[in-house]
Amino acid sequence: MEFSVLADAFSKMESTTKRLELTQDLVELFEKTPQDVISRIVYLLQGKLRPDFEGIELGVAEKLAIRAIAKSSGSDNAEKKIEEEYRKGGDLGQAASKILEQKEQTTFMVQDITVERVYENLFTIAKLVGSKTQDRKMKYISGLLNDANPIEAKFILKILLGTLRLGIAENTVMDALAITFTGNKENRKILEHAYNVSSDLGKVAEAIASKGLQGIEKFEINLFNPIRPMLADRVKSEYEAMEKLGNAFAAEYKLDGERIQLHIEGENVRLFSRSLENITSYYPDIVEKIPKAIHAEKVILEAEAVAINENTGDFLPFQELMHRRRKYQVEKAVLQYPITVNFFDVLYYNGKSCLETGYKERRCLLEKIVKEDNFAKHIPMTIINNESEIEEFLENSINSGCEGLMLKMLDKPYQAGSRGSYWLKLKREYRNELGDSLDLVVIGAFFGKGRRTGKYGTLLLATYDDDNDKFTSICKVGTGFTDEDLDQLYQILSNKVTIKKNPKIDSAMEADVWFEPELVVEVVASEITLSPIHMAARNQIRKDTGLALRFPKFTGKIRLEKNAEDASTNEEIMTLYKGQKKVAHSKNLM
Numbered sequence: 001m002e003f004s005v006l007a008d009a010f011s012k013m014e015s016t017t018k019r020l021e022l023t024q025d026l027v028e029l030f031e032k033t034p035q036d037v038i039s040r041i042v043y044l045l046q047g048k049l050r051p052d053f054e055g056i057e058l059g060v061a062e063k064l065a066i067r068a069i070a071k072s073s074g075s076d077n078a079e080k081k082i083e084e085e086y087r088k089g090g091d092l093g094q095a096a097s098k099i100l101e102q103k104e105q106t107t108f109m110v111q112d113i114t115v116e117r118v119y120e121n122l123f124t125i126a127k128l129v130g131s132k133t134q135d136r137k138m139k140y141i142s143g144l145l146n147d148a149n150p151i152e153a154k155f156i157l158k159i160l161l162g163t164l165r166l167g168i169a170e171n172t173v174m175d176a177l178a179i180t181f182t183g184n185k186e187n188r189k190i191l192e193h194a195y196n197v198s199s200d201l202g203k204v205a206e207a208i209a210s211k212g213l214q215g216i217e218k219f220e221i222n223l224f225n226p227i228r229p230m231l232a233d234r235v236k237s238e239y240e241a242m243e244k245l246g247n248a249f250a251a252e253y254k255l256d257g258e259r260i261q262l263h264i265e266g267e268n269v270r271l272f273s274r275s276l277e278n279i280t281s282y283y284p285d286i287v288e289k290i291p292k293a294i295h296a297e298k299v300i301l302e303a304e305a306v307a308i309n310e311n312t313g314d315f316l317p318f319q320e321l322m323h324r325r326r327k328y329q330v331e332k333a334v335l336q337y338p339i340t341v342n343f344f345d346v347l348y349y350n351g352k353s354c355l356e357t358g359y360k361e362r363r364c365l366l367e368k369i370v371k372e373d374n375f376a377k378h379i380p381m382t383i384i385n386n387e388s389e390i391e392e393f394l395e396n397s398i399n400s401g402c403e404g405l406m407l408k409m410l411d412k413p414y415q416a417g418s419r420g421s422y423w424l425k426l427k428r429e430y431r432n433e434l435g436d437s438l439d440l441v442v443i444g445a446f447f448g449k450g451r452r453t454g455k456y457g458t459l460l461l462a463t464y465d466d467d468n469d470k471f472t473s474i475c476k477v478g479t480g481f482t483d484e485d486l487d488q489l490y491q492i493l494s495n496k497v498t499i500k501k502n503p504k505i506d507s508a509m510e511a512d513v514w515f516e517p518e519l520v521v522e523v524v525a526s527e528i529t530l531s532p533i534h535m536a537a538r539n540q541i542r543k544d545t546g547l548a549l550r551f552p553k554f555t556g557k558i559r560l561e562k563n564a565e566d567a568s569t570n571e572e573i574m575t576l577y578k579g580q581k582k583v584a585h586s587k588n589l590m
């Protein structure tokens, strides 16, 4: 397949953010795509080469890309010219395209480039290790650029640099696949199931293109391919929980650690985070000790890893555990920050999926599979029949250093990839009026003064608008930071600075610096108010008005295990806003 077909489609999609138009563009592209290329097209659309959990990263630095463009342009002084263009427009792909346009008039292309060739070359670049890596990467990149026309070059570079942001949500890709290959958008539901059990959209695309719906319906869980996690809705009170769950349900402690999906076959262990990143290397202690506690040949389990005080066995806060997220001196971190692994679910057992099995049966099976010791534990669970039992269990959980409770319907399946009502979370802070914590994306910052000079003193935060794939501003936050937090945030965020505001950011407020919308932090606030400035849930309650947080405060949690798309959504903020109004109303009545 000619790469120009894909580059033209990219150009078209770049000029719109409307979901319907994007879907239509994708359908047109898929119709032109041969079966054996479709998975590669789906990955490239998302700026990837393989699903996230395989951890394949291109890792091409801007400097190297500039050298490669200069080499291909064949003009004198090219590096300087490219840097100038880049500074003006803030987009290196675009700058390359401009520079190479000048070349096109003097030389002609040597060889047509195909999607297959671009993909293979990018893959080779991603896999290169060892000596002279930079030179070898450069050779591949300029080889491609030599044969590419300016538009193709622009997109090749965007993929290489990780700046291809077409704003295509996974759901939009699935809509387009359903329309192209089944003629009916409603079939997306079936595709979703396949995606939820495989976390691999390319594989789903290949199956529907080659085998139609039949291929998709047969999608099965594969050990070592992560399953998209089931998430919980929040409730504010024991009363609300009883109303939603009925008279008998399970309550488990909600531990404050890192969620881990464990795939185990004998001594072979692979660990995935909540956002399905392969995190096996951070936890060599789990890899070593857990197989001894497992009674199954092949199994997929879910657990919360929690940092503990080794002397008392008490749970420690989540921040302690994040020290484990490091590339070097992992062994030292294992000794410094000991953990326990607290199991709460089983998703696959000896070749069979457990997703359709009810909670109660899964829990029994889990207790059989995991033999407890001082490292592997079952999360404490009890069956609840009335409000006072929840209250008591919640108190116990908080006293043991947990965040609250997870409440689960007894007979319900595991709903991979969705936030439904079969699981509810009740945190202590939800019982205050708003007092609720929110996970927000850092989109910008303002430089600090006084003690904070040279650091980011105040952050600009956003919610995720999942309908439009945008990050909408909701507040500035400047309180709750310790000096250590400010240092750490500066370190992380200075790698995410962008010259221009990312088009996915929706903010009328101007920040001193803009970031790639990637880092998630947790904040609490006293209230959600209407705001003429902020863009969260804009126009949904009142015209030209959005929602903002009043008195926001950083809780100390940098949520490295979350993707920006996992942040609190505008829909959740709207629900909290409405809930808060109800409370105020009922108080006025009292």
Ligand code: ATP
Pocket: 230, 231, 232, 233, 252, 253, 254, 255, 256, 257, 258, 259, 274, 304, 344, 379, 406, 425, 439
């Ligand atoms: P939060 O921000 O509250 O941690 P989340 O957005 O990460 O939530 P939710 O579905 O809202 O995800 O809450 C479930 C999270 O709680 C899980 O991701 C898991 O990390 C953690 N957790 C702790 N204890 C349990 C438990 N017993 N059962 C399920 N999840 C648990």
